[in-house]
Amino acid sequence: MVNVPVCVGKGRIAMDYRVISYLRPLRRRWALTQSELAFLIGTTTNVTIGRIETRRTYPTLAQAIAFSVLFDTPPHELFPELYAKAYERVLAGAGELYEALQGNPSLATSTKLDFLEEVLQRVHPHVRDFPI
Structure with a gap:
């Protein structure tokens, strides 16, 4: 189930961390085509954007950082499913x-x-309710 984010002003979106990816809603919010978004992040084809938006692939680290810079949104907010899976792993x-x-x-x-005990004691608010 993919929920539609709610615009809360100045292009900011209230994030629902059960959603797989916010890339498509943000792209559409700013009226960007997949080709334009691909160009902005330095990808040569819009096919990459389509695959990420339809959950056929995850973004590379470089792509996730580029999306984060472009939309001024942390990667864990753009791709909560990916973040939750990495966190659990x-x-x-x-x-x-x-x-x-x-x-x-x-x-x-x-x-x-000592280090591992600290890691294991962490409870991250972006992951706690996400169904893996």
Whole structure:
């Protein structure tokens, strides 16, 4: 289910973090064609924009940063599904590594465990209610 964002003034949009991507609504809000948006982010074809908008592919890191700069919106707000998936993967990996390092008394391991404990204690508001 893709919800339509609500315009809250000056082109700003109230974000619903259950939405997969806000690229299409923002592009349409500013009356840009896919070709124009592709040009603005340095992509040679509008096919790339169409694939991102229809969820057939995720943007590259460079594209996500370009969209963020263009629309003055953080990447986690533009692509909440992608952010949530990355967030969950990082937490899962941190949990696995934390368990694997248990029992190793080295100073380096102690430092790693401290770091991983901090990572595992984070609760990010942009992810907590997103269905993965």
